[in-house]
Amino acid sequence: MAPPLSRRTLLQTAILATAGPGIAATASTATASAATLPAPAARRLRPFHLEDVTLDSGVFADKRRLMLDHARGYDVNRLLQVFRANAGLPAGGAVAPGGWEGLDGEANGNLRGHYTGHFLTMLSQAYASTGDPVYAEKIRTMVDALVEVREALRRDPAVLAAPGRFGGAVEQVRGSYQYVDLPAGVLSASPAITLAVWVRPTHAGTWARVLDFGDDTTRYMYLTARNADGVPRFALTTGGPGAEQGLDGTAPLPLDRWSHLAVTVADGTGTLYVDGTAVARNTAMTLTPASLGTPAHAWLGRSHFPADPVFAGALDGFDVWSRALSATEISRLQGSRAADTAAGPGDLASYAFDETEGAAFADASGRGLTATLRRTWGGPSHPGFLAAYPETQFIELESMTRGDYTRVWAPYYTAHKILRGLLDACLATDDDRALDLASGLCDWMHSRLSELPDATLQRMWGIFSSGEFGGIVEAIVDLHALTGKAEHLALARLFDLDRLIDACAANTDVLDGLHANQHIPIFTGYVRLYDATGEERYLTAAKNFWDMVVPHRMYGIGGTSTGEFWKARDVIAGTIGPATAETCCAYNLLKLSRTLFFHEPDPKYMDYYERALYNQVLGSKQDRPDAEKPLVTYFIGLTPGHVRDYTPKQGTTCCEGTGMESATKYQDSVYFAEADGSALYVNLYSPTTLTWAERGVTVTQTTDYPREQGTTLTVRGRTAAFALKLRVPSWATAGFRVTVNGRAVEGTPVPGGYLTVRRTWRSGDTVRVRVPFRLRVEKALDDPTLQTLFLGPVNLVARSSATDHLRFGLYRNAALSGDLLPTFTAVTGKPLHYTLDGTEFAPFFEGTEDPTHAYVRRAxxxxxxxxxxxxxxxxxxxxxxxxxxxxxxxxxxxxxxxxxxxxxxxxxxxxxxxxxxxxxxxxxxxxxxxxxxxx
Known part of the structure; x- marks a missing residue:
């Protein structure tokens, strides 16, 4: 009996089954599950799994080793903290990563959760590439936690018990959006009052309410541990913030320590006590709790102002009396619970918070005012919901007409990263729970989006930033290949941005002014939709879109965008600045190029792939270890003297996420195979070993490329007849030579093509490929005097702190071949390093912090x-x-x-x-x- 197929094999088989009957026939027994996919379309090529291609020693392995060490050393519980907090679960002391992945990040953390998805993908790729169980164990930890998070979100919030000042306490995890809801009649219209509570704040944020009793942002009474000055404040108003009558403390409450707060209001005087000592008195208070009547809400931990955070920390011993306790009585509350003092428990309300389960808190006042733990946003609309923030982000997007990432920051983009990470985790470890989480997430999305009118969807997806959804279509179609659920394919089509698809299908360039990374990955998804549906408009639009970017909006290193946006077609020099070439854009253009190549093996896609991979992507990773940070760029400025920033924007950015992924899949496009196994494409010259199980052979590339100008491929295993297709780079205009077992191969290599070697291969056959490099320039499309230098595939940058474009003449010693390299002097002991007129030139891919000039002025x-x-x-x-x-x-x-x-x-x-x-x-x-x- 055949061994069971892994999830990864099932997915690839399902994808192959969508590629047409001729391909499905080779896909073994799993094809039946995918046979119901509609309108199968033709894919000429297929990739190999990461575990089929071993990355051997060289520049890529060196970079990957640094990222693998980061993956190994980083505590994934920090990533999970924001998910656990959102579900009201204990975080075990883990601290959120911060930056974009934290409650204090840019836009108040409205993208949190995305980095967890990236990390899952990185771990999955690391495990597939190395087989090291440490990565699988980290994946298991993360999936365990996310299963628990989803279950917690499905239920009503539950008490998180903690040790209190005298007994138990209720813990409010920061980011949980949970609060205690008291019955509305708690104040009983009393003209006098005493409020007393023990608090242990865990965060120094301002305006988180210990309590807020009122109707709205006009009529309320609150007590906060920290006002704008960082000190406790009590206030009462019937006219909004400008009419507050208040009491302010004199010093901040300490974090992670118990403090006692008490307030008395009676006979026109209010007093604020901290730890039994009066710290503020107001003798002109004309308002009393009775002024509020019966407030609509009585909350502990929640504010009537939506922008205020929920209180983070613990609460113990909350009591409310219908009189003003004396200073002596309040002093005695420091030593024991109110019920054990002469004051007795509050006669209006008294909560000890000794509960250890459930969502209800008993009232000891005798009034039976049972309090309830609630979420500010209620709960998810569908049991498949999984996120690190409330569903309100998604709900609010549905009514937005313009972007505002401080309110709503790309929730479906974040959902994509989580979905992709779960899917990759399933494929890497065969964990059905990850698949169930991914499927449920898509079920939830379908339940929301399928109810919206098409006009609403088109408006949402056209909104900058807030409506960004990344590569979610690709991930959903991949999931559909596993589940076969019609709802999942229908969901993928709900992300059609018709205005852009139709324009690109008609080859109408509408990219000027668009956010680059918002749109590149959606076309990879549309190609996958073509795979699943056969609708030509998806594939045509994607091809035309690619041609609008490459080369018309591409910098020499393969990057695109300036300040994240595209400018007019063919304007390169005119867009160079400190925020060019967002690294995510290169990552996504590589994915799109790869996916298009499967359908149409046009060498231009692999020419681009080599350019961007060997330059921007390699150069975006710093060449030093760090367990805490991935050390990957966001922007790569192309201004003179630019120094790369490998810890951008306070960290955990989108580009650091894609950078982690890039550094653990360098080998994913070195080889492709014809779908029928008749040919092997060698797209990149990279030290790797391919295990081609279908043909029973291994192919080993031995090379130090790009430090070596060529490669040697050795075939071992069974005797097999297939065509070996060797890419001839477009820049290889002279001297490309191939020998098999020492004998020259017939045929004329065409730059920008593939040289095909057809034979029956026997174990030990050796192919030697010679790819001579020459130094050449590429001119900016809009300014031919501004040029960037390439030696073969390698972009050379000048290292200089000058902030004006350096000026160089290059023809003075040019070779008859046109090679400009003789004008330069090689640096001894440093491959690919040269000097000219006292300036050093080095490969762009070196991840240093040297100031560089990617473009120079030709003189x-x-x-x-x-x-x-x-x-x-x-x-x-x-x-x-x-x-x-x-x-x-x-x-x-x-x-x-x-x-x-x-x-x-x-x-x-x-x-x-x-x-x-x-x-x-x-x-x-x-x-x-x-x-x-x-x-």
Whole structure:
């Protein structure tokens, strides 16, 4: 009997089954579960699992090792704190990570929970790649906790008991949105009152209410542990904040220690006591609790002002008397419970908070005013709900007409990260609970979104930031491939942003002004929808969209966006700034390129993949260990002298999340296979070992690429006939050579294509690929004098603290091949490092904090060949192209004579056009003939 299929195998099989009958026939016994998916579409290629491709020693393995150490060392309970808090569960002392993943983060933590999803994906990839059980154990811890969180959210809130000042106490976890609801008649319209309570605050935030009795933000009475000045305050008003009659303390209450607060109001005088000592007195109080009548609400821990936080800490011994206790009576409350003093328990209300379960608190006043623990937002609308904040974020989005991330910050984006993380956890560990959580999350989303009119959905998804939903469509379609639930495929289609899909399907460029990372990942999802439905508009829109970004809005390193947004098409130099190339954008463009390549193996997608992976993505990870932080960039500024920030925006950002993922899946696109197993694509030259179980072979790449200009592939295992398709990079314009067992392969390599080697492979066959690098420049589309340098696939940056663009001439020693590298001097012992005019150039992928210049200003003031100066100024045409530019555009040259001929014909044309004098032209031609060149 065959062994059971893993979840990962089932998912890949299901995805393959959506790719057409010819593919489904090869997909083993699991295809039946996916056979009901509608309108299967053709996918020519399929990827390999991460565990099928071992990453061997090299620059990628070095970077990954740093991230794996971070994954190993970071306490995942910190990530889970915000989920547990939202569910009212104990956090075990764990402290939220902060930044965007915390209650004090940017926009008040309205994106919290997203980082947990990223971390789950990182751990899943780390486990798949290494097999190290430490990552599986961390996944298990996180899934355990999220199961418990969802169950807690499904139930009414329950008492979280804690040791009190004299007995028990009720703990209010920060971020729990829980409060104690007292019956409305607790004040009994009493003209005099004493309030007394023990508090142990755990957070220094202001305006969290110990109590708030009232109707709204106009009529209320409150006691807060910290006002705007950080000291206790009691206030009473029937006219809103401007009419408050109050009492303010003189010092902050200590955190994590019990303090006693008491207030008396009677006969026009109010007094505030802290730990039995009167700290404030107001003898002009004309309002009494009776002024409020019967308040609509009587809350402990909750404010009538929605922006105020819920009280975080513990409450013990809350009593209310219908008279003003004396100073002596209040002093005696410090030593024992009220019931054990002469004052006795409060006659209006008295709660000891000794309960250890349930949601009710007994009243010892004799009035039977049982209090109830509640959530400010009630509870989820569907049992599948799972989040680190209330469902109100999602509800409020449905009525928003414009974005405001301080109120609602991309809740479906956050849901996507959680969903993706759970799905990846399931695939990595075969944990059905993770699948159940993911399925339930989608069931909940469908229950909400399927009830909304299409116009509402279109408005929501078009709102900047608040309506951002990331790659949720891709994740939902992947889930549907496992569950087969019609509701899940229907849910994926509810995220259609028709305005953008239709424009891109018609090849109408509407990207100017759009938020880049809000839109890139949705097209990967639309390609997956094409897989599942066969609707061509999804695939056509995605292809056209990609072409609108690459190269028209792409920087040399493969990044895109400035300040997170796109500007006009073909404006590169005009958009360079300190906040260019958001790292998430590169991550998502790589995913889209990869997904499109499965359908149409156009080498342009893999050319882009190499560019972005070997430069921006590698360079976004700092080259030093840190268990606390992933050390990944957010923006990569391309301004002169930019220093990369590897701990951006207080941490736990979207880009750090995708950066963690990128660094644990470097090998995911090195190899692809034809769906029928007839060919193996080698897309990237990277030290890896592929286990191709279907064909019974392994393919090992031995190389130090990109420090080595080529690679060696060794095939071992069964004898197998298949085509080996070797990518010829578009920049490899000369010298690309392939041998098999020492014999040259027939065929002409075409830059920007694949060289195919067809044979029956036998164990031990060796393929040697030679990929000579040359130094070349790429010009900014809108300013040809602003250029970035590449040596083969590697972007070279100048290291300098100068804040103006550095100016360099590069033609002075150019080789006959057109290679500009002879103008530079290699740095001994430092591969891929060079100097020019005293400035060091280094690979962009090195994650240092050196100030860098990704773009330099090209300055070729005089005509120089082979290091010999003609003494003639280098003229420029109307479009900025210089004489030297036009001459060297003819490279490579087969011989010195070919170069000299090019010089003379170009000079003659410029003389005829009046751009160059004849005498100067003759001098240039004569000097070119005398000069010496490297080949």
């Amino acid at each position: 070729e003031p005089r005509v120089v060949f082979g290091g010999t100066d003609s003494g003639v100024a280098n003229p420029a045409g109307p479009d900025g192209t210089t004489l030297l530019d036009e001459i060297w555009a003819g490279a490579p040259f087969a011989s010195k004579g070919a170069l000299v001929a090019r010089v003379r014909t170009t000079v003659d044309a410029w003389v005829a056009a009046g751009l160059l004098g004849r005498a100067d032209g003759d001098r240039i031609g004569a000097m070119a003939a005398r000069a010496s060149y490297v080949s």
